[in-house]
Amino acid sequence: MHLTTQRRHLPALITAAVLALSGLAAQAQQVLRVTAIPDEAPTELARKAAPLVKYLETKLGVKVEYTPVTDYAASVEALVNKKVDMAWFGGFTFVQASVRSGGKVIPLVQREEDEKFRSVFITADPAIQSLADLKGKDVSFGSQSSTSGHLMPRSFLLQAKVDPDKDFHRVAYSGAHDATIAAVVSGKVQAGALNISVWDKFVADKKVDTTKVRAFYTTPAYFDYNWTVHADMPQALRDKITQAFLALSRDTAEGKEILELQRATRFVPTKADNYKGIEAAARSAGLL
The missing domain is CATH 3.40.190.10 (Periplasmic binding protein-like II)
Structure with missing residues (x-):
């Protein structure tokens, strides 16, 4: 009788264990890993990233880790292979990541300045x-x-x-x-x-x-930089990240500091189609 009872409860115990492990896995994933193309000196990139990381942690309720990379190609590979969750790309690195991943990356926001860079x-x-x-x-x-x-x-x-x-x-x-x-x-x-x-x-x-x-x-104007995430990122988190960037305002001390370091008036939504011109330029120049 005791053995039968144990067997009857076994599926429930397994379910509970799976749920517990899933919960632990979810907690383990509560880190947003970000990187940026190394288009300036590492010390300058770290200085620009610090207050933004702190702001995103507050807005998203997760730990945010900034990981520098050695070169542009490394930033592309890091996002494509999901070693990071989000990357600050130039228009061309976004196109490279999109091609490399088979369209599995999504640009969320860009600076207003990036619409006419x-x-x-x-x-x-x-x-x-x-x-x-x-x-x-x-x-x-x-x-x-x-x-x-x-x-x-x-x-x-x-x-x-x-x-x-x-x-x-x-x-x-x-x-x-x-x-x-x-x-x-x-x-x-x-x-x-x-x-x-x-x-x-x-x-x-x-x-x-x-x-x-x-x-x-x-030069004439073109679309450039953006914050891009992997397409496997849940929509809810994508939306939270987007809203966090859009909420940045020069009317607050925190917003002013971040926007000035990012050399931005404000952040605006963007989309993959904005970078078709960059892709065409890359192909015509034989760089893609």
Whole structure:
């Protein structure tokens, strides 16, 4: 009789154990892992991430961990392979992640500025006044996977009938926007292309002598950076993350600090279709 009773209760015990384990698993997953493309120095990226991580923890009720990566490709692989849950991508890295994952990544939000983003070409050479003047020169891009530091500048060069691989004396890749500025300042290259917001920030902070180094060409606008998640993330969490970003406001001290560090007026919703132009540019430039 006792054995029969045990057998009768066994399914219930198994169910209870499974539920308990599921609960533990859910608790274990209460960590949102985020990363960002390394488009600036690691110390600057960490400084920008710290208050945002703290804010998201408060809004989402989970621990948020920021994990730096060594290069752009690593950020793509980390999200595609679900080593992280969310990544700050440039338009091109988003396209790479989308292609690499078979469309299994979803862009949630972008800065208002990313709806009409631009790149600048800078130089310390008085003889360089236009893109055509770059022929025969040493020119630096940022990372090869950078939207604003390589893909779009290359795309606009090609439209201007300047082929970097044929017309430049040397093509360099600095790895990051601030490194491109340093390469031009030091004379390692005669010109460089980079993200306009990094250039504007350097100018505003007087980190570059504009009597010696100047922007001589600004590209047309294009869509750029976004926060992207893996498509397997539950819709409810996606919605909470989106709302947290949309709620950021310069009217609060916390919001003002975060938005200024992110170089954003505010965050707005975005969608995969916004990056079709980036994908087309990448394919036409032979980079995808």
